[in-house]
Amino acid sequence: MKRILQKSALIVSALVLAAATALGVLGAAPASAQSSGKSKVTVGDNYFKPQDLTVTAGTKVTWTNKGKILHSVKPNTGSAFGAKALGSGKKYSFTFKTPGTYAYYCTFHGGPGSGQHGTIVVKPAASTTSTTSLLGQKSG
Numbered sequence: 588m589k590r591i592l593q594k595s596a597l598i599v600s601a602l603v604l605a606a607a608t609a610l611g612v613l614g615a616a617p618a619s620a621q622s623s624g625k626s627k628v629t630v631g632d633n634y635f636k637p638q639d640l641t642v643t644a645g646t647k648v649t650w651t652n653k654g655k656i657l658h659s660v661k662p663n664t665g666s667a668f669g670a671k672a673l674g675s676g677k678k679y680s681f682t683f684k685t686p687g688t689y690a691y692y693c694t695f696h697g698g699p700g701s702g703q704h705g706t707i708v709v710k711p712a713a714s715t716t717s718t719t720s721l722l723g724q725k726s727g
């Protein structure tokens with residue numbers, strides 16, 4: 588009986604190893620392709636998480652209200668994106684195509700730069716060799 592158990596334990600661990608290897612191989616593709624174009628912001632009561640999100644141009648950002656009450660997404664300036672009312676469980680998506688800094692807030696629980704607010708920083712969809720030029724743009 589004991590021997591059978593040990594044998595099946597071996598088989599199980601072999602299967603787990605095989606599955607992990609398969610997952611690793613499959614998981615490598617999306618991980619390396621950073622411009623796959625999707626990112627998420629959790630809308631809570633009363634916060635955005637992450638508060639500051641950096642994406643590459645062309646990324647679709649989805650806000651999901653995981654809180655219990657109503658929230659909104661309003662840009663500090665302009666009206667290029669946003670959701671006037673995002674009820675509990677609702678989602679709102681916007682694809683950021685133009686590089687820039689997009690600050691926003693919840694009209695019910697925040698204001699520009701205060702309370703429930705956040706920022707989406709959109710970097711140019713650059714090649715891997717442009718790291719130095721990106722660093723050079725930082726004026727700090």
Ligand SMILES: [Cu+2]
Nearest residue numbers: 658693695696
């Ligand atoms: Cu809110």
